Amino acid sequence: MPLLVVGSIALDCVETPTDRRDDVLGGSAVFFSYAASFFSPVKLIGAVGEDWPAEHTKLLEGKGIDTAGLEVIPGGRTFRWRGRYLPNMNDRETLEVHLNVLETFRPKLNGNHRDCRFLFLGNASPTVQMEVLEQAKGATLTVADTMDLWINIQRDELEALLKRIDGLVLNDSEAKLLAEDENLVRAGRKVLAMGPKFVVIKKGEHGAMFFSADETYVMPAYPTPQVLDPTGAGDSFAGGMMGHLASLGRSDPQALKEALAYGVVTASFTVEDFSLDRLEGINRADLDGRLAEYRKMLSF
Numbered sequence: 001m002p003l004l005v006v007g008s009i010a011l012d013c014v015e016t017p018t019d020r021r022d023d024v025l026g027g028s029a030v031f032f033s034y035a036a037s038f039f040s041p042v043k044l045i046g047a048v049g050e051d052w053p054a055e056h057t058k059l060l061e062g063k064g065i066d067t068a069g070l071e072v073i074p075g076g077r078t079f080r081w082r083g084r085y086l087p088n089m090n091d092r093e094t095l096e097v098h099l100n101v102l103e104t105f106r107p108k109l110n111g112n113h114r115d116c117r118f119l120f121l122g123n124a125s126p127t128v129q130m131e132v133l134e135q136a137k138g139a140t141l142t143v144a145d146t147m148d149l150w151i152n153i154q155r156d157e158l159e160a161l162l163k164r165i166d167g168l169v170l171n172d173s174e175a176k177l178l179a180e181d182e183n184l185v186r187a188g189r190k191v192l193a194m195g196p197k198f199v200v201i202k203k204g205e206h207g208a209m210f211f212s213a214d215e216t217y218v219m220p221a222y223p224t225p226q227v228l229d230p231t232g233a234g235d236s237f238a239g240g241m242m243g244h245l246a247s248l249g250r251s252d253p254q255a256l257k258e259a260l261a262y263g264v265v266t267a268s269f270t271v272e273d274f275s276l277d278r279l280e281g282i283n284r285a286d287l288d289g290r291l292a293e294y295r296k297m298l299s300f
Contacts, residue, residue, distance in 0.1 A: 002041045002066075002115075003246040004139075005032050005239075006107050006132050007122020009046040009070070013082040013096075014231055014274060016089070021229075024275040025056050027079065028122035028145065031232035034276055035239030035266045036120075037063045038284050040246035043113060045069035045132075047105040049076035059276070069113060076101040089227050090204050109135040118246040120238065121165070123147050126157040133164055141251050143167035143242060145235075151178050163195035166251070169238050171202045184209065188216070198256065200241070202234050210260060214253065219260045222268035222294050229274040233267040236279070240266030240287075265290040 007029030013022045033042045043066040052072060060067055082096040106128065119136050121129040121144035129144055136142070142165045150158050151174060158178075162168060168191065172184055178194075179187035184201065188211040192199045198212040207221040241263035248255050265287055272278040 001117055001246045001249050002043055003036055003118040003120065003242055004043045004045070004109075004113055004116035004136065005029050005036070005120045005122055005242075006045040006069075006129075007032060007120075007124060007145075007235075008079055008102060009048050009052075010079045010081055011051075012231060012275070013080070014229055015082075015084040015095075016229060017085065017087050019228070019274070021274045025059070026081065026231060026275060028235045030060070030276070031235035031270065032120060032122060032239035032242075033060065033065050034063060034279055035236040035270070036243030036246070037065050037239075038266070038287055039240070039243030039262070040118075042066065042243070043069060043116060045071075045107050045109070045113065047071045047073055047076075047101045047107075049073055049078040049101050052078050059280075066112075069107075069110070071105070073101040073105070083231070085230065089230055092230075107132050107135075114138055117141065117249075118242060119143070120242050121145065122235070126150055126154050126161045130157070130161050130164070133161070141166050141245065143169060143238070145169045145238060146174065146178075148174050148177055159194060162191075165196055167198045167200065168196045169200045169202065169234075169241075171204070171234065175199075175201045185216070200260065202237060204230070204233075207264060208237065208260060210256070212253070212256075217257070219264050220298075222265050222290065223297075224268045224271060227271045230271050232275070233271050236270040237263040237267040239263075261291060261294060262287065265294055 008027040010027035012026035029046045033044045077100040079102045080098040085092045115138040117140045119139040123145045175187045179190035181187040201209040241259040244259040244262040
């Protein structure tokens with residue numbers, strides 16, 4: 001079933017201990033949609049400026065991603081992020097952020113977008129996410145991402161959103177901040193009590209934790225020996241997860257567990273190169289093969 005994602009589209013400058021890449025394709029909606037496209041048709045909504053390279057649009061369309069919702073803002077500049085990863089490749093420093101067109105962008109859903117049953121609200125202001133949610137009348141599964149910025153400056157708006165969505169995806173430090181609790185298990189349960197039906201906490205190289213009213217479990221990370229660039233791993237995880245759910249057309253407990261596993265293995269490919277470079281070189285069979293290896297690792 002078609003999956004709709006609304007989020008950021010960016011040009012990134014990434015520094016790691018061993019390499020640096022400038023003006024590479026990035027953004028939450030980009031990584032999410034590319035990862036999800038291995039499983040399900042994807043419709044993307046986002047904004048870019050006149051500096052946006054046309055070949056990036058062709059790359060996304062080449063994966064079957066519907067870019068009709070990609071708006072080029074006249075006279076605008078594309079969102080840009082510059083960051084540096086520390087030697088442990090888990091922690092990073094944000095060196096520059098230029099919101100540019102994202103500062104004033106307000107997504108507008110057309111009829112085809114409103115009919116999508118599966119909706120992912122990429123990292124954005126909770127106010128903007130709520131505006132999208134109000135327009136997505138046909139959505140039966142709504143999942144959102146967030147970050148520490150919105151927890152700090154728009155907590156009330158975020159808490160209102162949590163009462164309206166089915167699932168929330170965030171990382172471990174964000175979960176602790178939102179729950180005001182340093183114990184991750186308690187934090188997950190406190191966030192769950194704020195309204196969503198399930199909460200997924202990303203833990204980087206340590207995998208992910210899942211919380212619902214019925215069960216709590218941990219999905220370990222796939223042991224990837226070569227991590228070149230972690231940028232977009234969390235968005236690829238969410239894309240693999242939501243793409244699998246959309247392909248099944250359901251989100252029962254078994255489907256969710258399978259979806260998290262697919263999210264883990266999809267993210268494990270993303271970190272093996274910069275931007276989308278590694279994902280461009282694989283297909284669904286590669287994902288299924290790594291999932292089979294991952295399944296063996298979890299069987300005892």
